[in-house]
Amino acid sequence: LEVGSMVEVVSNSGVTVYGVVQWLGVPEGKTAKWAGIELDYEVKSCCDGMYRGQRYFTCKVGRALFVPVTKLNPDRRFVSLSTGNENLKPTDEPPGFSDPEFEDPEEDVPPIPESEALSLLVGRMKGIQGHINSCYLDATLFSLFGSSMTLDNIWKKPADTEKPITCTLRKVVNRLRRQGFVPAESVMNFRKELGCDTFRTEELLCLSADPEEFITVLFQKVLCMQPLIKLRSGQETCQGAYTLQIFLEKEQMGQMPSVQQLLDTSCLSGDLKFEEMPSCLMVQMPRFGNKYKMFSHIIPSTELDITDLLYNSPRECFICGHLAAFECLQCLPDRKLQPGRIKQYCSTCNSQVHSHPARQGHSPKALSVPARSESPVPRHVMQLLAVLCIQTSHYVSFVKFGPDPRSWVFFDSMADRCGDGPSGYSIPVVRACPELGDFLYLPEEELARSNHSQAPELVRRLLSDSYMFLYQNPATPLSK
Numbered sequence: 001l002e003v004g005s006m007v008e009v010v011s012n013s014g015v016t017v018y019g020v021v022q023w024l025g026v027p028e029g030k031t032a033k034w035a036g037i038e039l040d041y042e043v044k045s046c047c048d049g050m051y052r053g054q055r056y057f058t059c060k061v062g063r064a065l066f067v068p069v070t071k072l073n074p075d076r077r078f079v080s081l082s083t084g085n086e087n088l089k090p091t092d093e094p095p096g097f098s099d100p101e102f103e104d105p106e107e108d109v110p111p112i113p114e115s116e117a118l119s120l121l122v123g124r125m126k127g128i129q130g131h132i133n134s135c136y137l138d139a140t141l142f143s144l145f146g147s148s149m150t151l152d153n154i155w156k157k158p159a160d161t162e163k164p165i166t167c168t169l170r171k172v173v174n175r176l177r178r179q180g181f182v183p184a185e186s187v188m189n190f191r192k193e194l195g196c197d198t199f200r201t202e203e204l205l206c207l208s209a210d211p212e213e214f215i216t217v218l219f220q221k222v223l224c225m226q227p228l229i230k231l232r233s234g235q236e237t238c239q240g241a242y243t244l245q246i247f248l249e250k251e252q253m254g255q256m257p258s259v260q261q262l263l264d265t266s267c268l269s270g271d272l273k274f275e276e277m278p279s280c281l282m283v284q285m286p287r288f289g290n291k292y293k294m295f296s297h298i299i300p301s302t303e304l305d306i307t308d309l310l311y312n313s314p315r316e317c318f319i320c321g322h323l324a325a326f327e328c329l330q331c332l333p334d335r336k337l338q339p340g341r342i343k344q345y346c347s348t349c350n351s352q353v354h355s356h357p358a359r360q361g362h363s364p365k366a367l368s369v370p371a372r373s374e375s376p377v378p379r380h381v382m383q384l385l386a387v388l389c390i391q392t393s394h395y396v397s398f399v400k401f402g403p404d405p406r407s408w409v410f411f412d413s414m415a416d417r418c419g420d421g422p423s424g425y426s427i428p429v430v431r432a433c434p435e436l437g438d439f440l441y442l443p444e445e446e447l448a449r450s451n452h453s454q455a456p457e458l459v460r461r462l463l464s465d466s467y468m469f470l471y472q473n474p475a476t477p478l479s480k
């Protein structure tokens with residue numbers, strides 16, 4: 001038994017409560033060894049970590065229980081979590097016990113507010129507990145559903161019209177938002193239901209899938225939602241997608257590009273435009289798992305401006321600010337014209353720019369300009385919500401939990417492990433990461449010039465291991 005162990009306690013009335021050991025020792029006035037436990041849920045008679053006037057640890061009021069260690073037993077809900085076990089079942093609760101806070105599938109638990117996120121989420125045995133290569137799923141769910149309101153409208157569908165797997169997902173999300181912790185058993189139930197209709201069960205349970213594959217299945221099969229992104233290639237019809245993969249040649253970019261530069265270059269190179277402003281944009285970096293990545297470091301763009309990537313939308317001339325009529329892909333990397341920025345021009349500036357001998361061979365493309373346009377052209381900007389990272393086949397995530405620039409947390413569903421073999425279990429960890437906010441809100445030009453080897457550990461990890469960036473449009477609901 002140690003700090004971080006998951007335990008259960010049976011009261012004199014036969015009610016079982018579950019929690020994580022946060023303190024071990026001999027309290028004042030006692031002679032035997034006791035344990036301070038942070039419970040999974042609130043109990044009216046419990047405290048906040050203070051026992052008989054002495055502070056031993058800190059948690060939410062009603063979550064702390066102090067008992068002799070002789071009353072503790074290993075949490076039986078996790079004893080059966082072994083790699084080959086295909087018969088994980090929800091624990092049968094003893095008579096008289098109920099937890100309506102997260103068992104009601106019709107309940108809409110709101111996202112975790114910024115003011116409560118750190119106290120609810122940060123620590124060991126927090127977030128979503130990983131099991132059998134589930135890190136891709138754990139990191140994605142934590143990023144999408146923990147604190148963001150972007151996806152909340154997906155829960156507005158009446159429960160009697162939902163598929164059972166959607167109700168199972170709702171339970172997982174409700175538990176994360178209300179208690180700050182989801183045991184592996186709950187996620188395994190969701191994964192098994194998911195495997196019946198989508199992946200082969202042996203692939204889902206034994207191999208590590210990719211976040212983009214899971215995201216497509218999540219929105220298409222579980223939430224029954226239309227594609228989040230509508231793309232138009234040239235004059236062809238619109239195509240739908242749930243995530244956007246960056247495609248480009250390495251020579252088109254500098255050594256350390258930003259997400260904005262990668263998106264602009266990829267879309268222009270592929271002649272792609274967004275049909276409309278997406279509610280949620282998940283951009284996959286040019287890398288393939290942990291085996292290959294095109295760039296050693298990528299600078300996160302805290303805001304993603306897609307104004308110049310919208311189809312048939314007014315755009316400003318790069319030079320004078322008047323309404324643009326032409327766009328030039330060859331001008332994109334031009335170091336004399338701010339490399340990496342999309343270059344569109346009015347007719348006058350287009351002629352002047354391409355009169356230069358170095359640009360006379362360019363082929364500017366005429367834009368479809370609306371008959372009437374606002375002046376100045378309104379900007380369409382998306383905000384960074386989360387970043388999924390991969391290192392040695394293991395996915396983790398960085399998630400922004402509020403409007404404050406420093407409101408960032410780091411989540412790893414398998415950060416540590418307690419015990420070996422069939423009786424062992426993963427210990428998920430959530431860490432506050434305000435230093436990431438301090439770093440990201442520097443100008444991108446300064447970030448590109450900075451010495452990243454001197455940056456804090458988690459900042460270095462994000463810069464070198466980023467796999468997918470998640471952006472949200474706060475002005476548009478996701479539900480279609």
